[in-house]
Amino acid sequence: MLALPALRWSDADLARHRHHHHRFDTAPVRPGAEMEVSRGCPYHCTFCAKDNFRDDYRKRPLTVVLEEIDAFAAQGVEYIYFIDEIFLPNRELLEGLAERPIVFGIQTRIDLWTTAMLDLLGRAGCVSIEAGVESITVEGRNLLDKGSRLTTEQLAERLIHAKGGVPFVQANLLESGTDDPAEVEAWRTHLRQFGVWANKPVPMFPYPGSPGYAKRWGAPDDRAWERAMEHYLAQFDKFSDIQEARPRALSDLELQHVDSR
Ligand code: SF4
Numbered sequence: 102m103l104a105l106p107a108l109r110w111s112d113a114d115l116a117r118h119r120h121h122h123h124r125f126d127t128a129p130v131r132p133g134a135e136m137e138v139s140r141g142c143p144y145h146c147t148f149c150a151k152d153n154f155r156d157d158y159r160k161r162p163l164t165v166v167l168e169e170i171d172a173f174a175a176q177g178v179e180y181i182y183f184i185d186e187i188f189l190p191n192r193e194l195l196e197g198l199a200e201r202p203i204v205f206g207i208q209t210r211i212d213l214w215t216t217a218m219l220d221l222l223g224r225a226g227c228v229s230i231e232a233g234v235e236s237i238t239v240e241g242r243n244l245l246d247k248g249s250r251l252t253t254e255q256l257a258e259r260l261i262h263a264k265g266g267v268p269f270v271q272a273n274l275l276e277s278g279t280d281d282p283a284e285v286e287a288w289r290t291h292l293r294q295f296g297v298w299a300n301k302p303v304p305m306f307p308y309p310g311s312p313g314y315a316k317r318w319g320a321p322d323d324r325a326w327e328r329a330m331e332h333y334l335a336q337f338d339k340f341s342d343i344q345e346a347r348p349r350a351l352s353d354l355e356l357q358h359v360d361s362r
Contacts, residue, residue: 102140102159107168110134115176122182123206126228126268131179138166138194142186144210146235147246148275150308152315155186167197174203180228181205190218198225208233211259211272212251219259223266230263234272234299237288241277246312257288261295272299276337304337327351 121133141158142151173181181203188207198205199221206229207222214222222230236242237253251259256272264270272292274285280302289299307314309325318328330351340348 102161105161105165107165107172108136109172110176112176115173115178121180121206123229123231124180124182124269129180131177133180133182134173134178135182135184136166136169136173137161137184138188138191139185144187144248145246145312146233146248147244147313147316148235148305148308148311149186150310151186152312153310153321158187158189163193163197166194167201170198170201170203174201179204182229183207190214190222192218192221195221195225201226204228206269207231210249211256211263212249214259214263216259216262219263220266222263227267229269229271230267231271231273232260232263234260235275236277237274237280237285238277241279244277244279245275253288257292260292260297264296270297272297274299274302276302276304301342303341304333304339306333 115132115134118132118134119129121129122135124133139158139160141155142149143158145151170181179202183205185208188209190213195218204226207227208231211230211232211234233247234242234256235245235247239252242249249256260270260272274280274289285302289301292299305313307317307329309321309329314321314325314329318325327350330348334348334350338347
């Protein structure tokens with residue numbers, strides 16, 4: 102990561118990039134972009150596909166990151182989505198972002214942010230937070246090896262505090278198998294009153310490269326993705342409150358691809 106220079110993109114490439122990933126506060130006017138400040142994550146949640154390439158946490162130098170952001174701003178980009186596995190609190194970066202005409206979205210863990218740092222995050226221009234909470238019980242979070250230090254009530258307080266300075270705040274929930282559906286609905290309703298969206302718990306996909314996959318089937322082999330998908334489709338018939346279609350098995354898709362050639 103230290104050796105990577107600031108990336109540069111042609112004006113034409115950027116002009117074609119109209120999409121603002123995971124942004125809901127307003128419609129895009131000028132181009133969006135994606136970039137990374139860091140790679141990897143120091144945590145080891147069971148469901149996270151991080152083992153293969155995104156395990157150890159490492160950061161790019163601040164000067165290089167700011168150079169890349171400045172180039173985006175000079176080329177008319179108005180929104181950056183940071184594709185970091187986990188966007189950790191970083192005062193120098195946030196202060197640098199606050200001085201620049203860019204807004205941005207992140208994925209993070211809300212338990213790592215103090216209220217003061219959340220305020221700085223909002224001032225820096227963050228307009229979208231996706232925060233992995235996963236389960237509304239300590240047992241559920243422990244089962245997923247989330248390693249969270251806060252209670253569910255404290256997590257809710259942090260999410261609600263974040264919403265004071267960031268237009269879109271989402272708490273991600275997973276189907277951990279331990280949470281009472283009525284309590285989950287009550288928690289979602291509570292957050293919604295403060296403008297925070299918690300999705301209906303989504304079924305867990307056993308990603309090859311996740312600790313959960315390795316525990317169930319060992320190291321991924323050539324059939325790892327087919328195996329994971331078959332398991333997922335056999336286990337669940339509902340997938341997410343924003344996804345109505347049922348995914349198809351990889352073997353079906355591959356057959357269709359062969360037929361269409
Ligand atoms: S889910 Fe988030 S916190 Fe957990 S290992 Fe993956 S990136 Fe890290």
